[in-house]
Amino acid sequence: MNIAKYNFAYLDEQTKRMIRRAILKGIAVPGYQVPFASREMPMPYGWGTGGVQVTASIIGPSDVLKVIDQGADDTTNAVSIRAFFAKVAEVAVTTHTEEATIIQTRHRIPEAKLTEGQVLVYQVPIPEPLRFLEPRETETRKMHALEEYGLMHVKLYEDIAKHGRIATTYAYPVKVEGRYVMDPSPTPKFDNPKMHMSEVLQLFGAGREKRIYAVPPHTQVVSLDFEDHPFEIQHFEEPCALCGATGVYLDEVILDDKGGHMFVCSDTDNCEDRREHGHRGKLAGHALEAAE
Amino acid sequence: MDTTIEGGFADLVLGAQSVFRAVMEALARPGSVQSIASDAAPPAPLTPELGAVALTLCDHDTLVWLDPVLAANEAVVAWLAFHCGAPLTSDIGAAAFALVSDVTLLPRIDAFGQGTDEYPDRSTTVVLAVGSAAKPVTLKGPGIKDQFSTQLPLPDGDFIEQWAENRARFPRGVDLLLVRAGTVVGLPRTTRISEA
Numbered sequence: 001m002n003i004a005k006y007n008f009a010y011l012d013e014q015t016k017r018m019i020r021r022a023i024l025k026g027i028a029v030p031g032y033q034v035p036f037a038s039r040e041m042p043m044p045y046g047w048g049t050g051g052v053q054v055t056a057s058i059i060g061p062s063d064v065l066k067v068i069d070q071g072a073d074d075t076t077n078a079v080s081i082r083a084f085f086a087k088v089a090e091v092a093v094t095t096h097t098e099e100a101t102i103i104q105t106r107h108r109i110p111e112a113k114l115t116e117g118q119v120l121v122y123q124v125p126i127p128e129p130l131r132f133l134e135p136r137e138t139e140t141r142k143m144h145a146l147e148e149y150g151l152m153h154v155k156l157y158e159d160i161a162k163h164g165r166i167a168t169t170y171a172y173p174v175k176v177e178g179r180y181v182m183d184p185s186p187t188p189k190f191d192n193p194k195m196h197m198s199e200v201l202q203l204f205g206a207g208r209e210k211r212i213y214a215v216p217p218h219t220q221v222v223s224l225d226f227e228d229h230p231f232e233i234q235h236f237e238e239p240c241a242l243c244g245a246t247g248v249y250l251d252e253v254i255l256d257d258k259g260g261h262m263f264v265c266s267d268t269d270n271c272e273d274r275r276e277h278g279h280r281g282k283l284a285g286h287a288l289e290a291a292e
Numbered sequence: 293m294d295t296t297i298e299g300g301f302a303d304l305v306l307g308a309q310s311v312f313r314a315v316m317e318a319l320a321r322p323g324s325v326q327s328i329a330s331d332a333a334p335p336a337p338l339t340p341e342l343g344a345v346a347l348t349l350c351d352h353d354t355l356v357w358l359d360p361v362l363a364a365n366e367a368v369v370a371w372l373a374f375h376c377g378a379p380l381t382s383d384i385g386a387a388a389f390a391l392v393s394d395v396t397l398l399p400r401i402d403a404f405g406q407g408t409d410e411y412p413d414r415s416t417t418v419v420l421a422v423g424s425a426a427k428p429v430t431l432k433g434p435g436i437k438d439q440f441s442t443q444l445p446l447p448d449g450d451f452i453e454q455w456a457e458n459r460a461r462f463p464r465g466v467d468l469l470l471v472r473a474g475t476v477v478g479l480p481r482t483t484r485i486s487e488a
Binding site for chain 1: 306
């Protein structure tokens with residue numbers, strides 16, 4: 001098709017420079033939210049405009065891009081963002097975690113161990129962990145400046161007072177390098193330990209809220225907790241119904257209107273890979289169809 | 293050859309992209325040597341690496357401070373004006389970027405913009421062209437697994453003490469890029485340097 005071409009990776013060069021400067025500051029001050037002049041993207045806010053702008057600013061022709069949405073490579077958001085970059089940057093795309101050099105994610109970290117050559121880009125809806133406790137930006141900015149995070153501990157304590165345990169299950173607040181309290185984006189808290197001392201550079205983009213932040217590799221990311229109520233991740237009583245995996249994050253899928261349900265891997269690539277290697281869960285009735 | 297117009301990236305888009313990735317990796321993994329594959333050819337004494345970083349990160353939104361030798365060189369100033377369009381400043385504390393062509397011309401670190409507690413990102417990123425004489429140091433901090441012993445071409449004198457003060461000002465502080473011979477090494481404000 002012979003249509004006028006966009007600039008490589010859609011964004012104009014001045015925008016990329018502005019975002020690149022913000023990314024570098026984010027890396028230099030881990031966990032600090034760097035304001036940036038977020039652009040309108042050809043997708044609505046809430047669909048990953050922040051992550052897309054970060055990816056567009058770092059991606060090059062030799063990169064291989066993977067996009068996941070709640071762990072899945074085949075959902076609308078993931079498919080459309082992958083198609084977007086295949087079109088505007090003509091990069092190779094993949095669903096295999098180990099082949100990717102850039103992984104853009106909405107709310108999961110892949111189960112496979114990430115390695116040094118990879119960059120993880122998070123789509124973030126509300127970057128400010130204190131926002132629901134203090135709506136004024138002027139105040140939250142001051143709280144970060146003064147390292148005044150008592151309010152967050154009060155919130156976690158109120159969980160304990162009400163429910164007998166910390167009931168926050170996603171967007172569980174973390175402290176980065178002992179300084180900034182950071183929203184890990186709405187990943188399940190299951191994934192928080194993977195952020196700690198990770199091999200990969202983690203970049204976070206919030207388009208609507210116009211913030212970029214980062215966690216460099218080998219950086220402390222500690223989930224907030226109390227001595228008598230230590231942080232713990234979710235545990236699942238049954239393995240994945242398709243691949244039999246344990247120790248991974250599972251989604252509950254309702255099967256009928258009589259209470260039938262199954263638990264299945266949220267990371268589709270990991271699940272497919274295991275099934276190809278002969279692992280079978282209790283509902284894996286037939287061999288997997290060949291991928292496209 | 294017109295030294296003002298020539299010497300930019302042959303490919304503006306991918307030239308900047310590859311240099312940026314090198315700089316990003318350099319800051320994400322302090323002390324590691326990242327190669328800058330760039331065809332930027334600015335007039336001397338602006339080195340090709342300083343020119344490449346300026347082309348990649350500086351534009352009309354960034355105040356740039358030049359060391360006295362660069363600032364006095366008309367060809368350098370004209371080249372930067374043509375290719376980056378960045379306004380120059382003599383107010384070192386207000387600069388978003390500082391280009392320093394020789395370690396002997398590096399001002400004290402605390403003279404640069406440090407940012408504020410509310411906005412620590414509003415600080416100066418110093419791009420320093422260094423020589424080959426390196427000294428053994430040990431680095432610690434985010435981006436470094438345990439600790440990293442290496443040789444870095446750091447400025448002489450009390451630089452390491454100045455850097456410790458810079459680290460103590462965290463989250464305020466200056467980030468440093470050391471460039472030489474097609475390579476860049478990043479020292480973000482979080483990195484602790486000790487003489488090995």
